[in-house]
Amino acid sequence: MKNQIKILDKEFILFIEEEKIQNRVTQLAEQINNDYKDKVPTFLIVLKGALLFAADLLKRIKVRCKVELISAKSYGNEMESSGTVKLKHLESNFKNKDIIIIEDVIDTGLTMKTLLDDINKYEPNSIEVAAILTKPNAIKTDVNIKYVGFEIDNLFVVGYGLDYAEFGRELPDIYVLKV
Numbered sequence: 213m214k215n216q217i218k219i220l221d222k223e224f225i226l227f228i229e230e231e232k233i234q235n236r237v238t239q240l241a242e243q244i245n246n247d248y249k250d251k252v253p254t255f256l257i258v259l260k261g262a263l264l265f266a267a268d269l270l271k272r273i274k275v276r277c278k279v280e281l282i283s284a285k286s287y288g289n290e291m292e293s294s295g296t297v298k299l300k301h302l303e304s305n306f307k308n309k310d311i312i313i314i315e316d317v318i319d320t321g322l323t324m325k326t327l328l329d330d331i332n333k334y335e336p337n338s339i340e341v342a343a344i345l346t347k348p349n350a351i352k353t354d355v356n357i358k359y360v361g362f363e364i365d366n367l368f369v370v371g372y373g374l375d376y377a378e379f380g381r382e383l384p385d386i387y388v389l390k391v
């Protein structure tokens with residue numbers, strides 16, 4: 213891995229290494245396997261940012277489960293939350309299901325709040341959230357995130373599914389914007 217990368221006009225510095233991410237994902241999967249040992253959860257992957265996290269997490273899930281996809285967009289090509297969230301369901305049969313939403317990062321929490329309100333209308337049995345990153349200092353809503361990979365400061369990060377203007381999602385490590 214490189215210590216520093218450039219995406220378009222911006223420089224980014226190595227922040228969380230692949231090995232550290234993978235170890236944490238293993239721990240989260242163990243926790244979920246334990247919590248859901250008598251259930252059949254439905255993992256709802258929030259595209260596109262959660263793709264890599266979801267793939268790594270799902271490979272370690274040992275309980276019988278289903279996988280669904282949803283796309284949520286709150287950022288344009290900018291680096292601040294736009295305040296509006298667009299949701300696009302690809303499947304919507306959530307009634308009586310035990311849902312685990314897989315998300316990349318909880319920033320203001322607005323996207324997750326919108327998503328939770330939306331999914332709750334389908335009357336699932338339960339909903340929990342797994343996010344590889346949360347930003348406790350940026351949160352503006354009262355969402356409960358049960359499975360958190362890493363708590364980070366109010367920083368802009370890329371890699372491991374997260375993009376800057378759609379680039380950088382393929383990086384196995386997480387990088388932070390150089391200031």
Ligand code: 5GP
Pocket residue numbers: 261286287293315316317318319320321322323324367368369370374375376
């Ligand atoms: P929120 O609605 O919680 O403010 O924002 C959540 C969404 O904004 C995330 O799903 C993600 O797509 C995007 N986002 C928030 N923080 C970052 C960040 O540091 N880097 C990138 N690439 N996207 C972010």
Ligand code: MG
Pocket residue numbers: 258259260261262284316317
């Ligand atoms: Mg996202």
